[in-house]
Amino acid sequence: MPSALPAGEPAPRDGSLPGSALRALGGSPFGLYVHVPFCRVRCGYCDFNTYTAEELGGGVSRTTYVDQAVAEVRLARGVLGEAHPPVETVFLGGGTPTLLPADHLGRLLRVVDEELGLAPGAEVTTEANPDSVDLAYLEQLREAGYNRISFGMQSVVPHVLATLDRTHDPERVPEVVAAARTAGFDQVSLDLIYGTPGESTADWARSVEAALACAPDHVSAYSLIVEEGTALARRVKRGELPMPDEDDLADKYLAADDLLVAAGLDWYEVSNWARDDAAWCRHNVGYWTGADWWGIGPGAHSHVGGVRWWNVKHPAAYGDRTVAGASPAHAREVLDEETRRVERVLLEVRIREGLPGDVLDGAGRAAVPDLVARGLVEAEPWEREDRVALTRQGRLLADLVVRDLLP
The missing domain is CATH 3.80.30.20 (tm_1862 like domain)
Known part of the structure; x- marks a missing residue:
């Protein structure tokens, strides 16, 4: 299940x-x-x-x-x-x-x-x-x-x-x-x-x-x-x-x-x-990229303005709540700034434009030159635009890159 x-x-x-x-x-x-x-x-x-x-x-x-x-x-x-x-x-x-x-x-x-x-x-x-x-x-x-x-x-x-x-x-x-x-x-x-x-x-x-x-x-x-x-x-x-x-x-x-x-x-x-x-x-x-969305349906997740919530899982429970005019939300969490920053690193490093360098903390920034030297992060976007963009090899090892950026 x-x-x-x-x-x-x-x-x-x-x-x-x-x-x-x-x-x-x-x-x-x-x-x-x-x-x-x-x-x-x-x-x-x-x-x-x-x-x-x-x-x-x-x-x-x-x-x-x-x-x-x-x-x-x-x-x-x-x-x-x-x-x-x-x-x-x-x-x-x-x-x-x-x-x-x-x-x-x-x-x-x-x-x-x-x-x-x-x-x-x-x-x-x-x-x-x-x-x-x-x-x-x-x-x-x-x-x-x-x-x-x-x-x-x-x-x-x-x-x-x-x-x-x-x-x-x-x-x-x-x-x-x-x-x-x-x-x-x-x-x-x-x-x-x-x-x-x-x-x-x-x-x-x-x-x-x-x-x-x-x-x-x-x-x-x-x-x-x-x-x-x-x-x-x-x-x-x-x-x-x-x-x-x-x-x-x-x-x-x-x-x-x-x-x-x-x-x-x-x-x-x-x-x-x-x-x-x-x-x-x-x-x-x-x-x-951390936009806002509302998730409709059983088990659907939503995110609005730093608040994340998720609906009850089973379609029967979902139907009971919506028919009664109640929210189907099961629970929620209010994301603090550090959690939102970490999630940006996890997700934005995976896109072609890469992750803005100012999202990283000091330890994360210090890790980037080594990632460049290992061929996992593109040199030019980092040096000229302060962005962490994956190389082709870096795409294969994206999880490893994230671990280094979030020591």
Whole structure:
């Protein structure tokens, strides 16, 4: 089952925020994340807060979920007040958002616009499995205002998909990408996973090349992580599958980078490549740069003005609270300045522009020349612009770089 929520401190039943958080609104971009916790099949590697119909049992229905999410949007409007900034990005993740009817997703976006206001040119993304949409569905989403879609491709190799418990037909991927283009989506992204037990170097290259053949605007490539409590972790523990090998993961990352860059996609975050700056996922950039966002849905996390909170996990508990007009927040924490600084180091060092040097303390700054000498941090941005920007080798060892910057 998915991992437990952190403890934190009790969250107010009405969802109210400290005045300091509300006064900070507008100082950074504001986004909305909507978690849709439903899946047809639980993938063996996944530890997200998602549920199949069998796991949910009775008392929870996909047909009423958008009503509950709408209730939380309206709660957010009341909490944030008149001075709230417009929503610059909306991201539906899961789970599989596109298991819900297209008109439900359209209604949700309409209420977001009515209650909070979508900024001109807002980026509106939904994740989708290749087998969960067709042209008619995508046309409805585009007409409703969705302009970016991210397909969970993962691999095109049947035995790799089987190990991951992915059930879609890899032949569907180019079909749905073409359908998204026909429907008028501005941006199409593909997600890949490398390092699955049994995946050869040739298997991985085949998957990257198949993704590039679809001419996506954006590609995310993540190394497989064996999360405690998942079916995959249990198989590894029983000796049925080996743990991913770190050297193999590094080789596959470099191979992907070679292929993606040769095809005209440049990295802008360690695990993300895009055709140009306009194809960056602006919603995720907000996460990496400490922007504000409200997370809608069971288990969703939010951050506004230095206050972070997270909702109750189970869809039934979430539905009970939202229907009653109460906040679904389970707990929260008010971040002190040092915690916020540390999180900036953890996240901003991973993006192409790098981390401003003034975020580092004295010990962190003192570590940078050695990181430059070891070929992990670019010399020129540090010496001329006071920025810590990773080299290609540094991307492979980003966690090590962070440890040195936060001694």
